[in-house]
Amino acid sequence: MTKIIINSDRLLEDLHSLRSFGCSGTGVIRPAFSAADISARHWLIKRIKAAGLTAKVDPAGNVFGLPPSSEKALLLGSHSDSQPQGGWLDGAYGVITALEIARASLECGGPPIAMVSFQDEEGRFSTLTGSKLFSGALTLSDADKLTDITGTSFSQARLSMADICQSEFIDPKLFSGFIEAHIEQGIVLDQANQDIGVVDSIVGINNEKFSFFGQQNHAGTTPMQLRRDAFQGLVRFTTELNLALADIVIDSTVWTIGHVQLHPNAASIIPGRVDFNLQWRDASDKRLTAMRKVIHNCATRISTELELGLEHHSFSSVPATVIDPQLMDQISSATAQLATDRWRHMPSGALHDASNLSSVMPVAMLFIPSIDGISHDFAEDTAIRHLILGAQVLAASVSR
């Protein structure tokens, strides 16, 4: 077995170089196809070439570093675009870790390791746009019609990188599998004082919008017993749903009412309508479906009991991702050696590019801790020793 030894100084130096593109204070402003994002991708291509890898950019702006080998390579990576106002590690950590390991493996005659930085993971046009295109979940002609909030289309945006993009996508069959290293973006590892999370599943997400309709009325002249108050309907629904779901969920299941809009939303008027969004996530698609049934039953029961109208709008569903057991075992073994007992298996509550790639190759993921669980925020950070340990674990996982 050739053991891949990473150069942690070089890793940290490259991480800080990538951070400088779009840097604002401690965070970054580097949305997909922004000037900062394109400059960062140009810099990345230089680093790929300097490492002795072949740089290729597909029509979506996904940047690959391919090893000089006829064998199938293991692909590592993540994304280098950021939230409109994001942290410096979300995506960037997985990209630079991949670069360092591909480079180190080439230097020491290790196995063929390729790296990638996907484009528009953070959803300027659509979530995980670059990996959707690479994996075939989205066609380029459909992607080209997508627009950002200012009305700029994906086809217009990618023109700004056209000079370095080739006309064809990279064939996923070139790769034996994909491993993504990422910050946790949650508080579980930090709070448990653990160093590494080996991802055993990426949750599926169901999202559904509902409205309860009551009778808008004067808040002074309408007795309580004659009211049909849409907000009170939402309160009853939320309370009873929490109880009903408790019977069928596991510890890692989550559900959230994050958006609520009352109509007309005035102090002296009984709400005649409330729109709200319910989102639920779980690693089992079967459980997601069972939850949906409980949610619908509960909403229907409340609407009947309180004489409220009920409408469902725009259900959307992203299925749970199956993690490849063999890749996960390789990561678990390496983690057990390097992090002794300070690690855990855990689900990923957030979507990642690995979700899309699971349809075309085996995938796995590992997490390093986020300090205080903060992400999508300038304050996002991770201890230096965890930045290095994550790369060491991943390097050990892919050595063979």
Add this chain to the structure above:
Amino acid sequence: MTKIIINSDRLLEDLHSLRSFGCSGTGVIRPAFSAADISARHWLIKRIKAAGLTAKVDPAGNVFGLPPSSEKALLLGSHSDSQPQGGWLDGAYGVITALEIARASLECGGPPIAMVSFQDEEGRFSTLTGSKLFSGALTLSDADKLTDITGTSFSQARLSMADICQSEFIDPKLFSGFIEAHIEQGIVLDQANQDIGVVDSIVGINNEKFSFFGQQNHAGTTPMQLRRDAFQGLVRFTTELNLALADIVIDSTVWTIGHVQLHPNAASIIPGRVDFNLQWRDASDKRLTAMRKVIHNCATRISTELELGLEHHSFSSVPATVIDPQLMDQISSATAQLATDRWRHMPSGALHDASNLSSVMPVAMLFIPSIDGISHDFAEDTAIRHLILGAQVLAASVSR
């Protein structure tokens, strides 16, 4: 006793004439000091003069019709301004009823009856602005600083009526009492199939804004047991408050959460903050205060149990209005004769000009039904027989 006999054809004709100012379909658009409102007041002055009454307009634009008598007169009336898009009877009914009864009493040699149309009851500048000024609850120099939502000041607005306004307010001591006839603006009479409501109290209103503060976080990566979700706090608070208030309220007490704002109000983010408005109304100031204590205790308990921050903002309070027992008895007797058993005593859940006048003279009110309880809407309406019956009851109440 001189019995005042109203002319119901003339009553309905005047009601329809007033409706024509700012008429839009079946409703009216006649906010205070709008061109339609000023035209309506000019028309009203002509009708007052034609009735043999003396027309006087005070600096606030309140229009009075005074009888030729040295005795104290009983004042009847309401307001002729409307909501920005209002119904045709809200206020107008009480004004035209007062005009008809003052006119009819003069014709038959009855007691001295004065009438009034107050200005800006509907709150372009401040709720019940005209009657606040008449009763001394607001000074003209303070009123002049009030502005509407476009930034126009009360002092600017009243310039448009300056040619017909006298420089002094009318002395409330000229009047022995005030009775306001009004549509119910609620569904109680209509649903009970009753013809008249004799108001036994006008509720006091307490209004308070609160915020719960939790921890804004990712809806996928934050386990349920580590969440501090501000919206879930509001749900718990609302549920427990409903139970706690049930122990200390009476049938006519009402409380409403009509305004809710989540932050950041996004599907995938756990709400870090929720602002909401709680309003409660009751005819007893003592009960209003007791309710406030229950509300505060409940909010504090929830904030402690769920580890949420709690802030109270901008409490406001309008005290309950005491109805004069003698005036109420006169109305009750007249009602019992004309509406047999199809009437009730009831509180007014809405504020009215009578609330302000109660500080300077005895006041009373009577309600006629609103079809389906609809008000502040073009669809506001009342059966013709109720329009006539209300005026007959009021005329009989003030005959002596």
